[in-house]
Amino acid sequence: MAAWVKTEAPWYSGTVVSKPKTGPWVPPYNSYSLYLNTDQAGSAGLSMYLGYGGGTTYTAAFGGTGTWDVNEWAHMAGTYDGNVVRSFINGVEVGSVLVQGGITQVGGDLFFGLQRPDVDLSRPQYPWEKFKGAMDEVRLYDRALGECEIKELAGTPCVPPDTTPPVIVPTVTGTLGGAGWYTSDVTVSWDVTDPDSDVTATGCDEVTISTDTAGVDITCQASSEGGDASETVSLKRDATPPVIQFSGNAGTYAADATLAITCTAGDILSGLDSVTCPEANAETSFTIEAPPDPGPDPGKSKSKKSKSGKSKSASAKSDSKSKSQKGKKRSRGRRR
Ligand SMILES: [Ca+2]
């Protein structure tokens, strides 16, 4: 309930809005009512009556103390959200009380400026029963207005309070390889927004990770009137390819020598996704044997010197073969 009122001296009192019951004047008197009250000691305030408690026992008054100028327009409002009754004078909350249970509807007509239809207007001892002065823009809502809405009704611009922290959204750009490893420079930038109030941000500048790392956390923190927010991006970078090494190659071999080559593949940071190095990290060996000496050939003075060349060729091919295929190979020198 809300209304502009202009009261006359000396009494501030008077009902602004009332939804009284019909029938005997016993509690609960009203479904609801909003009234100004001034006791004879001069204490002024705004009260809201609410029929509650199952409709059988109570009508309660919830008052807030405050003053306003006689013969000046003042804004009065009362709200109930099902839990708390609040009263406002000129947009400022002047009182509140916890009331659970909702409003008990007791029927009857709605009155402005009068508590109930059978009030004896000649009784000065019950000033709250009637209103003396002017009244404008009386409003009733089927919901509880917020403080900001009431301020606006009272003519005071109001920015709603910020109740939500900033929103932080990271953007990560880079080439993502396997298992979450970046294989290029990685840039992290942040989008920090809060449409409700000013933001203070820390650690939210753009960052580029240009060296390999097994793991780094980058955190952006931001605060607004709505609270604090923090987001962390964890990333790892390995832009250095694996190292493959062959060892054991003696370079030259004698006939019947054993050739043993070991392939080693490794990566000191992210490890290996896959290895196709033949017999990786295991020794591959086979023996080169010279063909049996055929003895002197009366027709030819010498056999071709192709043995060693063919043997090397055989050994080179064997490097790429699987273990099951490995074994002794015999190089066969052909004679003409
Ligand atoms: Ca916010």
Ligand SMILES: [Ca+2]
């Ligand atoms: Ca690496």
